[in-house]
Structure formats: structure tokens, C-alpha cells
Amino acid sequence: MDSNKKFLNGTLNTIVLALLRENGKMYGYEICQLTKDKTNEKILLTEGAIYPTLHRLEKEGMITSSKEKVNGRIRKYYAINKSSLQEVDSQINLLSQFTAHLRTLLNLSA
Amino acid sequence: MIHDQQTIDRIRELLELSQIRDKDILEEMTDHYLSEIERQVAAQTNHQVAIRSTFQHIASFDYSTMYTQQDKNNRFVILILALAILFSTYIWRQHSTLPIQNQTEKIEHEWPDGWPLIESSGTIAAQFGNMNHPILNRERHHKGIDIKAQKGTAVIATGDAVVQEVGYTEAYGYYIILQHNDRYTTRYCHLSAVEVLQDDQVNKGVTIGAVGSSGRATSPHLHYEIIDGEAVIDPLECIRA
Numbered sequence: 001m002d003s004n005k006k007f008l009n010g011t012l013n014t015i016v017l018a019l020l021r022e023n024g025k026m027y028g029y030e031i032c033q034l035t036k037d038k039t040n041e042k043i044l045l046t047e048g049a050i051y052p053t054l055h056r057l058e059k060e061g062m063i064t065s066s067k068e069k070v071n072g073r074i075r076k077y078y079a080i081n082k083s084s085l086q087e088v089d090s091q092i093n094l095l096s097q098f099t100a101h102l103r104t105l106l107n108l109s110a
Numbered sequence: 111m112i113h114d115q116q117t118i119d120r121i122r123e124l125l126e127l128s129q130i131r132d133k134d135i136l137e138e139m140t141d142h143y144l145s146e147i148e149r150q151v152a153a154q155t156n157h158q159v160a161i162r163s164t165f166q167h168i169a170s171f172d173y174s175t176m177y178t179q180q181d182k183n184n185r186f187v188i189l190i191l192a193l194a195i196l197f198s199t200y201i202w203r204q205h206s207t208l209p210i211q212n213q214t215e216k217i218e219h220e221w222p223d224g225w226p227l228i229e230s231s232g233t234i235a236a237q238f239g240n241m242n243h244p245i246l247n248r249e250r251h252h253k254g255i256d257i258k259a260q261k262g263t264a265v266i267a268t269g270d271a272v273v274q275e276v277g278y279t280e281a282y283g284y285y286i287i288l289q290h291n292d293r294y295t296t297r298y299c300h301l302s303a304v305e306v307l308q309d310d311q312v313n314k315g316v317t318i319g320a321v322g323s324s325g326r327a328t329s330p331h332l333h334y335e336i337i338d339g340e341a342v343i344d345p346l347e348c349i350r351a
């Protein structure tokens with residue numbers, strides 16, 4: 001049950017985790033822009049979606065944050081928590097498997 | 111780029127007006143919007159225009175959904191998942207079985223050994239035996255083989271027989287059952303046409319119907335079964351080259 005719920009929570013979480021795993025340390029605005037660029041503006045992550053997700057992942061211990069001074073102001077960076085790396089990988093795999101199943105079903109000819 | 115205090119204060123003020131109170135979040139969102147202004151300026155937008163459009167965005171953005179957004183996303187994912195399970199179960203259940211006829215005595219007999227489509231056409235899309243559900247971790251037994259072929263391809267008798275039954279069920283669609291002898295019967299399902307009647311005599315190789323997708327089928331294919339007495343057997347083991 002618990003893992004099921006996690007799975008459903010997972011899509012946006014997993015996208016964020018995958019980006020962080022690939023790019024190391026990132027801040028919220030950077031994640032929004034990177035998603036926009038990578039998907040040719042097909043997926044727009046608004047601030048209303050990205051920050052709650054980041055905060056929840058941080059609370060769950062999947063990611064950690066650090067603050068740095070940039071251009072005279074504070075910027076909050078996020079990175080994968082090293083001790084959760086294995087779980088992050090398994091979540092990413094789970095979502096790509098699910099996507100592959102969906103793709104099979106949509107092309108299916110029984 | 112260093113922003114003037116007026117811009118920074120105005121962003122904070124607009125966010126506070128939108129009920130954002132948490133200090134950390136205010137700080138983080140302020141950085142977000144200052145980054146947006148910087149991106150626009152770097153893309154040759156006039157600085158004042160960039161500031162004004164960002165203020166407008168903040169003033170009109172609906173932050174009330176900010177902490178319920180995730181629930182909406184969840185509902186969407188649940189819907190997709192439910193549809194996927196429903197659809198895959200539908201495919202998986204496509205071949206629920208017809209009641210198996212009672213057979214009487216079992217004598218050694220020739221089994222029907224032909225290929226059920228004309229000119230050896232079609233390709234095998236699903237084997238006899240256990241089939242895994244693509245999402246639910248369950249297995250079911252596939253009672254025949256599925257041969258994918260174009261709609262209308264002639265379906266032929268795989269051995270000399272008498273037509274035992276012609277009919278329609280929700281799962282199998284239009285089907286024909288041939289009785290070859292006291293021991294073996296064959297079933298041909300999801301047909302688009304039936305060209306024989308009950309009690310007709312048919313010889314091996316004679317056209318009895320046409321491939322279709324009637325019943326629970328997503329694309330044209332023949333579901334072919336061989337029943338030995340009361341048990342289904344693997345048709346591929348019966349076909350002789």
C-alpha cells in the first residue's frame with residue numbers, strides 16, 4: 001500500500017529526481033527552465049508545482065538543500081541525498097517501466 | 111546582475127499579498143522571480159518591461175493551488191493508471207473460454223494437423239499457455255494460439271470434419287467449432303465471416319470463414335484452439351509442416 005501510494009505520487013517527483021541525479025546541484029528556477037528547454041516547452045513546470053515537490057522530497061529525505069549567496073541574494077540549491085541514491089534509481093526505473101508498458105498497450109495488437 | 115531594493119521589496123510584497131508567509135519560501139520565490147527577470151534581460155527584453163511583466167505574473171498567479179497542486183496531479187495519475195489496468199485486463203481476458211463439450215469415448219484418431227489460414231498466411235501473435243498480465247502480476251492460461259492476419263483472410267478447416275457449432279459470444283465473437291472425430295475438435299474465433307452451417311461436412315483446406323476482430327479483440331486475428339477430449343492442447347504441436 002505504502003509503496004503504491006509512493007508510486008502514484010511519483011511522476012513529478014521522479015522527473016525532479018531524474019533531473020537532479022543527472023545534473024547534480026540545481027535550484028528551483030533552473031529545474032523549471034531545464035524542463036521547458038528539454039521538452040521544447042511541451043512540459044511547463046510552474047513554480048506552483050515545483051516548489052511543493054522539492055519541499056516534500058526534502059522532507060522525505062530524498063534530497064538535501066543548501067543555501068548560497070548569488071548576486072547578493074540567497075539561493076537554495078537541491079541535490080540528491082547520497083543515502084537515497086538507490087531508492088531514486090529504483091523510482092526512476094519503475095516509472096520508465098510503467099511508461100514502457102503503457103507504450104506497449106497503446107500499440108498493442110493481440 | 112544586482113537588482114535594486116525596490117524591485118526585491120515589490121516582489122516580496124506581491125507574494126505576501128498572495129498569502130505566502132513562510133520566510134524560506136518567500137526567499138526562494140524571490141530568487142525565482144529575480145532569475146526570471148535576469149533571463150528575460152539576457153534575452154534582450156527591456157529591463158523595465160521584464161520587471162513589469164514579472165510583477166504582473168506574480169499578481170495574477172494562483173498560489174492558492176500551490177499546496178494542493180500535487181493532489182490534482184495524483185488524481186490524474188490515478189486516472190491514467192486505472193485506465194491502463196482496465197484496458198490491459200480487457201486485452202488479457204480477451205480469450206475467456208467457451209464451455210467445453212462433453213466427449214464420449216476416446217479412440218486413437220488422427221488429429222487435425224493443418225494450418226488454419228489459407229496459403230500459410232498470418233504470424234503468431236500469442237502462444238498457447240501462460241500469459242502474463244502486463245501490469246497486474248497475474249497469469250492466466252491462453253487456451254489457443256493467436257494468429258495475426260489481415261481482416262478477410264480465409265480461415266480453413268485444419269482437418270476433415272463436421273461443423274458442430276456456429277455461434278457468437280461476447281468474448282469470442284463469431285466462432286466455428288469443427289468436430290474432426292470422436293476425440294478432436296477445433297475452434298476458430300473472432301471471425302468477420304462464417305461460411306458454413308451446423309452439420310456441414312468440410313474437408314481439410316476448405317474455407318469456412320474469414321479473419322476478423324469480432325468479440326473481445328483489438329485487431330484482426332484468429333484465435334485457434336484444439337481440444338483433445340476435454341482438454342485444450344497446444345495447436346503448434348499438432349501442426350505438421
Ligand SMILES: [Zn+2]
Binds near residue numbers: 205252256333
Ligand atoms: Zn487468443
